[in-house]
Amino acid sequence: MNNWNVFTQQLASIFSKEQLITDEVLHYAYSTDASCYRLLPKLIVHVNHEHEISQLLQLANQYQVGITFRAAGTSLSGQAITDSVLVVLGPDWNNYRIEQEGTVIQVQPGVIGAHVNRLLQPWQRKLGPDPASINSCKIGGIVANNASGMCCGVAANSYHTLRHMRLMLADGTILDTADNNSIKAFKQHHQPLLDKLQQLSQQTHADASLSKRIRHKYRLKNTTGYAINALIDFTDPIEILIHLLVGSEGTLGFISSVTLNTIKDYPYKAATLVVFPTLVDACQAVETLQTMPVAAVELMDSRSLHAVATHSAMPGTQSLSPQSAAILIETQTDSEAQLNQSIKIIEQCLSHFQPLTPARFTTDKDNIDQLWAIRKGLFPAVGAQRKPGSTVIIEDVAFPIEHLAAGVQYIQHLFTKFGYSDGIIFGHALAGNVHFVFSQRFDNAQHTQQYQQFMEEVCKGVALQFGGSLKAEHGTGRNIAPFVELEWGSTAYQLMKTIKQIFDPNHILNPGVLLNDNPHVHLENFKIMSSSHPLIDTCIECGFCEAVCPSKNLSFTPRQRIAVWREITRRQQHKEPVKHWLQQFHYYGNQTCAATGLCANRCPVNINTGEFIRSLRQQQAKHARLAQWTANHFDLCLTGIKMGLKLAEWSGQWVGRVRQYHLSQTLHNLSGKRLPLWPSTLPLVVTQQCLKKYPRSSTQKGITPKKFDPSKTIVYWPSCVTKVISGTKSLPPLTMLIPDILMQLGFNVLTVDEKALCCGQPYLSKGYKTIAxxxxxxxxxxxxxxxxxGKWPILADTSPCLLQTKNSSHLTLYEPFNFCLKYIVNSNKGYLLTPIKEQIALHITCSTHRMGLTLQAQQLAEHCAQKVIIPPDISCCGFAGDKGFNFPELNASALATLKSQVANCSRGFSTSITCETGLSLHSGIPYQSIFYLVAEALGINTRTDANKNIVEEGK
Structure with a gap:
């Protein structure tokens, strides 16, 4: 029996079957990162605890098996893929602790960078690193790649903001540098390792030429090879050890927790985009701006500007030439007065360079975001236009600032020489850090040779001619591993190989990454991005979509759905076996896709994977005649649904709703998921008998609201779900509550009571597009x-329904949040909203996010409650219409962390009854429509025993 078989048998005694993934389709799903490479893992292990990793490493050492750790997989150089064992962090690596008033944060590797920044907002602090992928990448990847970003520069990267680290070496030993006892124990058992590091430090200090070269190289952004600056920056071998792990890409150990110093997040900001006649002019301006009060300076060459010329915030491009360039400048301060002073200084500085467009700074947040959208849209501009079958390559180098202009011109020359007509150059100019993006095919030897020759000339020019870094912030990976010695020289390269040998003598940690003796490793295992469907062909597999996907911890993410479908299409075209792939995709790719479209909001090329899945459902839909019948008899269907729900409600009263829920779980599982789950948190059925309990209904005659104004007419459109289920034993149905609120505010309410209406969303989600x-x-x-x-405004009570209808012409449609802000909060009538003295949870539905109303939702909630919690890890609840009944595991997975995040909240609020059902089920607190909260803040008693309601108006 070979080592691999023994190894896997040993793993089976440690991990559950669910943690060990052996299926080839799932292996392919995890075979991609954001790079141009693909390797298929032999085994995927989902780890939940440190002790599991420790045991895994011990076995890997014993049987000589390679181990690769993966966080979010947004890496661009091939460092998160493997053909051996891929270790994926489970959802339990998300703990954090904020210390010293936000100046320090301890955080585990599974937390997304942007989530950390949101946690630090109350202290006006943030992480130092700010990579473009911060909304998706995780702390583990940020530190392991020594990520930096647009405003980070060198001083605030992971290396320089590291305070403590909890890590695990290749032999499974744990070291926690925040724990003196851990340090003491480590020194007792690993003193030889520390002695070797101290010896390397002394040797490096003694080599004046090497020390000088290290200092020179690290004045730039540099992630090529290991962080050997640790050998001259520190004398304590413990500090040397943990700083060597920064940027080591999982080749020296596993980082299970880091403590980072945070930096100030300045409240006052201004930005401008300035176009210059030539690239040289722009680079000279950048060099001068180094001494100015600027936070970020982003360079864009002329091809970049033409790529985003249609953006609404772009200045006119009619005067641009092939020599033109632009810089995006942002300044940040503590006060408005300081900001104005900084703007004057920068404007005066720029005036000496005679730009084509003047430096007109804006302080408006939306305008600033628009300017940054231009910069961030450059990468996808190439991705969206690439030819089918090609891959988008993004390279990352740094030049000494005095060579920036010459360096950029050198890359432009190579683009022309090798025929990359779509290549663009942009980057973090203050640090001399530029990215260049182009599309490349790898489907024949000629294309591979083209790429090989191009990369060789790039590396020689950047490293030797200009003394720059071949990788400034994207990590060495497989892509630059053959060129590490070219950049650093043989002495430094041998030093790096010694470090690898000290930490990982059996070379089990991410083998082939960062250091590799194969001179052609960067030319092997390329992805073939074949065409498979027009809706997804432009996908560049960056992984930005994954963080907001509700199925990310259950089945496939949008990136994985696309990658697997591409492979299915390729197999079909080449007559290869595909039956098992289609079977697996049916559940992992199709059935458990919520089709929310949130992925499109994060996608650089605006791909809506949900729309793609709906198109597959349309092709596979088998019951079009039945669906058409239900659409033609929708009122009858609603009546039947009401009767069924009422019957289930009665049985719940008889056996108890919680017991009924557990019984339905059993029946759901025994039936092979054919029978739906019955949530114990489902609202009550709306019946005529129940409506009679609420004499405050707008349908009741004789009620004259205070200050009634017949010219103020609102059309209230209740969704079909609201008409069927709404309210509780102590709360009125929404169909009664909303008209009541509006009437008491002085509106003339016209309720749409047609029973056959539907927005079409249930049909669209199942693939019946025409019927929808x-x-x-x-x-x-x-x-x-x-x-x-179309003259009167229309209020919808359910966000998903409004999203489906919002493009209707000639109608003025409002979702609950923007309606209440406009007609209550910001009304000139001065309605008095008194925030309730509770901490409440707010769930912003995926539909609300997609309509761009996230900020309005938060603003309304904060007007109605003293403390509002918006769980950062919850983007979509995963209930997805009827998915919560038929695939409840999707809802449970999407909300797995919700209960802990809302533990101190009394209630939750949202704008979709089905979402609220799932949220209540998995949070431990009741979720209700936001209108109940608005009513309380207005002073309207919504309980069933209330007979009088008064809306106090401000003067």
Whole structure:
């Protein structure tokens, strides 16, 4: 029996079957990072605890098996893939602790960088590193790659902000430098290792030429090879050890926790985009700006500017030439007065360079975001236009600032020489750090040779001619591993190989990454990005979409859905076996996709993977006649659904709702998921008998609201779900509450009570696109009539329904959040909102996010409650219409961390009844419509025993 078989048998005694992934389709799903390479792992291990990793490493050493750790997989140089064992962090690596008023944070590797920054906002602090992938990448990857970013420079990167580290060496030993006892124990058992590090430090100090070269190289951004600056920056071998792990890409050990010093997040900011006649002019301006009060300076060459010329915030490009360039400048301060002073200084500095466009700074947040959207849109601009079958390559180098202009011109020359007509150059100019992006095919030897020759000339020019860094912030990976010695020289390279030998003598940690004796490793295992579907062909597999996907911890993410479908299509084209792949994709790719479209918000090339999945469902839909019948008899179907729900409600009263829920779980599992789950948190069925309990209904005659104004007419459109289920034993249905609130505010309320209406979303999500459009058009026509031919505003009580209808022309449609802000909070009537004295949770639905109303949702909640918690890890609840009934594991997985995040909240609020059902089930607190919170803040008693309601108006 060979080592591999023994190794896997040993693993089976440590890990559960669910943690050891052996299926080839799932292996392929995890075979991609954001680079141009693909390797298929032999085994995937999901780890949840340190002791599991320790045991895994001990076995890997014993049987000589390679181990690669993966965080978010947004890495660009091939360092998160392997053909051996891929270790994926489970959802339990998300702990953090904020210390010393936000100046220090201890955080585990599974936390997304942007989430950390949101946690630090109350202290006006943030992480030093700010990579472009910060909304998706995780702390483990940020530290392991020594990420930096647009405003980070060198001083605030992971290396320089590191305070403590908890790590695990290749032999499974744990060291926690924040724990003196751990340090003491480590010194007792690993003193030889520390002695070797101290000896290397002394040797490096003694080599004046090497020390000088290290200092010179690290004045730039540099992630090529190991962080050997640790050998001259520190004398304590413990400090040397942990700083060597920064940027080591998982080749020296596993980082299980880091403590980082945070930096100030300045409240006052201004930005401008300035175009210069030539690249030289722009680079000279950058050099001068180094001494100015600037936080970021981003360079864009002329091809970059043409790539985003249609962006609304772009200045006119009619005067641009092939020599033109632009810089995006941002300044940040503590006060408005300081900001104005900084702007004057920068404007005066720039005036000496005679730019084509003046430096007009904006302090408006939306305008600043628009300017940064231009810069961040450069990478996807190439990705969206690449030819089918090609891969987007993004390289990352740094030049000494005095060579920036010459260096950029050198890259431009190589683009022309090798025929990369779509190549663009941009980057973090203050640090001399530029990225260049181009598309490349790898489907024949000629294309590979083209790439090989191009990269060889790039590396020789950057490293030797200009004394720059071949990798400034993206990590060495497999891509630059053959060129580490070229950049550093043989002495430094041998030093790095010695470090690897000290830490990992059996070379089990991420083998082939960062150091590699194969001179052609960067030319092997390329991805073939074949065409598979027009909706997804432009995907560059960056992984930015994954953080917001509700199925990310259950089945496939959008990136994985696309990658696997591409492979299925390729197999079909080449007549290869595909049956098992289609079977696996049916559940992992199709059935458990919530199709929310949130992935499109994060995607650099705006791919809506949910739309792609719906298109597959449309092709596979088998019950079109039945679906059409239900659409034609929708009112009858709603009546039948009400009767069924009422029957289930009665049985719940008889056996108890919690017991009924557990019984339905059993039946759901025994039936092979054919029978739906019955949540114990489902609201009550709306019946005529229940409506009679609420004499405050707008349908009741004789009620004259305070300060009634007949000219103020609102059309209230209740969703079909709201008409069926809403309210509790102590709360009225929304169909009664909302008109009541509006009437007491002085509105004339016209409720849309047509029973056959539907926005079409249930049909669209199941692939019946034509029927969905029929229902949407029917709804549009009815709303048009109710709104006096579109003259009166329409209020929807359910966000997903409004999203489906929002593109209807001639209608003024409002979602609950923006309606309440406009007509209550910001009304000139001065309605008095008194925040309730509770800490409440707010769930912003995926539909609300997609409509761009996230900020409005938060603003309204903060007007109505003293403390509002928006769980940062919850983007979509995963209930997804009826998915919560038929695939409850999707809802449970999406909300796995919700309970701990809202533990101190009394209640939760949202804008979709089905979402609220799942949220209540998995949070431990009741979730209700935001209108119940608005009513309380207005002083309206919503309980069933209330007979009088008064809305106090401000003067």
């Amino acid at each position: 459009e029929q229902k949407r058009q029917q709804l549009h026509d009815t709303l048009f009539l109710y709104s006096n031919n």
